[in-house]
Amino acid sequence: MTQTAKMSLTAAAAALLAAGVTLTTTASGWTLPGFGKTPATAAAADASSGSASPTTVALATPTATPATAGALPPAQLPNYRAIVQTQGPAVVGITVAGLHKVGNMESDDDASSASNGQGGDDPFFRFFRGIPGLRMPQQMNPGAQPFRGQGSGFIISSDGLVLTNAHVVRDAKQVTVKLSDRREFSAKVLGSDPATDIAVLKVDAKGLPTVQLGDPKQVQVGDYVLAIGAPYGFEQTATQGIVSAKGRSLPGESVVPFIQTDAAVNPGNSGGPLFDASGRVVGVNAQIYSQSGGFQGLAFSIPVDVALKVKDQIVAHGKVEHARLGVTLQDLSAPLAASFGLDAPNGALVSSVVPGSAAAKAGLKAGDVITAIDGETVHVAGDISSRVGLARPGDKLKLELWRDKSRTTETVALGHADKDEQEAAAAPQGASLGLALRPLQPQELRGSGLDHGLLIERVAGPSQLAGVQPGDVLLALNGKPVQDVEQVRAALKSNPKQVALLVSRDGQQIFVPVRLG
Numbered sequence: 001m002t003q004t005a006k007m008s009l010t011a012a013a014a015a016l017l018a019a020g021v022t023l024t025t026t027a028s029g030w031t032l033p034g035f036g037k038t039p040a041t042a043a044a045a046d047a048s049s050g051s052a053s054p055t056t057v058a059l060a061t062p063t064a065t066p067a068t069a070g071a072l073p074p075a076q077l078p079n080y081r082a083i084v085q086t087q088g089p090a091v092v093g094i095t096v097a098g099l100h101k102v103g104n105m106e107s108d109d110d111a112s113s114a115s116n117g118q119g120g121d122d123p124f125f126r127f128f129r130g131i132p133g134l135r136m137p138q139q140m141n142p143g144a145q146p147f148r149g150q151g152s153g154f155i156i157s158s159d160g161l162v163l164t165n166a167h168v169v170r171d172a173k174q175v176t177v178k179l180s181d182r183r184e185f186s187a188k189v190l191g192s193d194p195a196t197d198i199a200v201l202k203v204d205a206k207g208l209p210t211v212q213l214g215d216p217k218q219v220q221v222g223d224y225v226l227a228i229g230a231p232y233g234f235e236q237t238a239t240q241g242i243v244s245a246k247g248r249s250l251p252g253e254s255v256v257p258f259i260q261t262d263a264a265v266n267p268g269n270s271g272g273p274l275f276d277a278s279g280r281v282v283g284v285n286a287q288i289y290s291q292s293g294g295f296q297g298l299a300f301s302i303p304v305d306v307a308l309k310v311k312d313q314i315v316a317h318g319k320v321e322h323a324r325l326g327v328t329l330q331d332l333s334a335p336l337a338a339s340f341g342l343d344a345p346n347g348a349l350v351s352s353v354v355p356g357s358a359a360a361k362a363g364l365k366a367g368d369v370i371t372a373i374d375g376e377t378v379h380v381a382g383d384i385s386s387r388v389g390l391a392r393p394g395d396k397l398k399l400e401l402w403r404d405k406s407r408t409t410e411t412v413a414l415g416h417a418d419k420d421e422q423e424a425a426a427a428p429q430g431a432s433l434g435l436a437l438r439p440l441q442p443q444e445l446r447g448s449g450l451d452h453g454l455l456i457e458r459v460a461g462p463s464q465l466a467g468v469q470p471g472d473v474l475l476a477l478n479g480k481p482v483q484d485v486e487q488v489r490a491a492l493k494s495n496p497k498q499v500a501l502l503v504s505r506d507g508q509q510i511f512v513p514v515r516l517g
Helices: 003-018 039-048 080-090 304-317 334-339 381-389 442-448 461-466 485-492
Strands: 024-026 029-031 091-101 124-126 144-157 161-164 172-178 184-193 198-203 224-229 237-250 253-261 273-276 280-289 299-303 327-331 348-353 369-373 396-403 406-413 435-439 454-459 473-477 498-505 508-515
Touching: 080 091, 080 224, 080 237, 080 273, 091 161, 161 304, 172 198, 184 304, 198 304, 224 280, 237 299, 237 381, 253 280, 253 381, 280 304, 299 304, 327 381, 348 381, 369 381, 435 485, 454 461, 461 508, 473 485
Parallel strands: none
Antiparallel strands: 024 029, 091 144, 091 172, 124 280, 144 161, 161 198, 172 184, 184 198, 224 237, 224 273, 237 253, 253 299, 273 280, 280 299, 327 348, 348 369, 369 396, 396 406, 435 454, 454 473, 473 498, 498 508
16 A cells, blocks of 8 residues: 555544544455444454454544543444345335326426426425326316326335325325335225325235334434435435434424425435434425425425324224314514513413314413423424324313413313314315315404405315415305305305305405306
């Protein structure tokens, strides 16, 4: 070895040592400590196999340097190769086929959606897209658009339970699960939950490989993570990164406290697993933030404990029920905290309480600051949204409150989200508008300058075809002002063939004709 080569090697080793990596030499070259194996156990294994004992390269100076106060212990790099080899066989590709109703297609379902104006300008989106080149020809049915697509998933039980994203299998008539060994199985969708974006599939097989499940609560910002999935249909693709943040609340996704990472994920990764450095699944890859449609360094995963809670309900009951507290919350700023007599801006400020809700029955009122739930400190409003959204209706929570500059507690029995967010789409013995409606809160009325109306939270079916959008405010139906959902239900019981909706959008009022028959 030349002197120059020796110097380069020494410099490289010194750089790795500074990063907390121990280097050893063997007959075959340089190696790193293995996955699940310390250098000591690796040396013992080499000795037992008859190989030469590795020589530790000592790069530290002979004189011991006193530990600096607050110094961090060296981190051990994960063995990504071992994680892929041991856990990769349980990661599956999911191919779906079906029909989308025209006008009911979201940006995450159609590879052309970014160019057709249907949500393509929203940088937050779920990243399931159709495989390039697998667009199906338009058929005779003018009310539906055929589609095929590719997502990802992972096996959690040897008898064929698979977790993936709900948006991967939405509207799918055929679902096929493909293993890394090229076996393919037709899958049944046991159930899905749009609120958390989790779906459970079942394939008819035994003895399948399964992933190891981890604890997302133990994962910290800066920890190594590995994603495996099928971006753009390229199966068994592995990418690595770190945890960038925890407990992220995304627009319209308050139920899920997302794990943010910088592991490269792209369309087709949806539903695939996120592994920690020990090779255990801690998340389900679900969304990215992108202004280009591809990966830009911001990916979001559903904590696996959230997914497992949803799975348990789906397996037991075939559906998922979510609870509702019935309050509007906002984060505390330092000035707000000071005005309420708090030393620090920790907690969630109650800005309004829905009449008749669980919160109202428990005595909560605007101006209360929720500082803890069941003994766990509340830092931001998202802590409450995710905790309540993942609870079951009827569950009781002990809320610690800051009220009138003193501490108090209230116990609340949670209500039912589906009943509180009454959907006109489910109106019995009547036509379906396809709208999810709720009354405007007082502060929303003040901010909009309106004196009445129902906020349109979700749109499907006839109303979506007519151009009604989430965020519109329904003011009147067939010329009659509406104050609550029951008025809408009553107007639909006669099964009208067409209705006229007066909606407020961006400060302007427009009539939208909706054909129902």
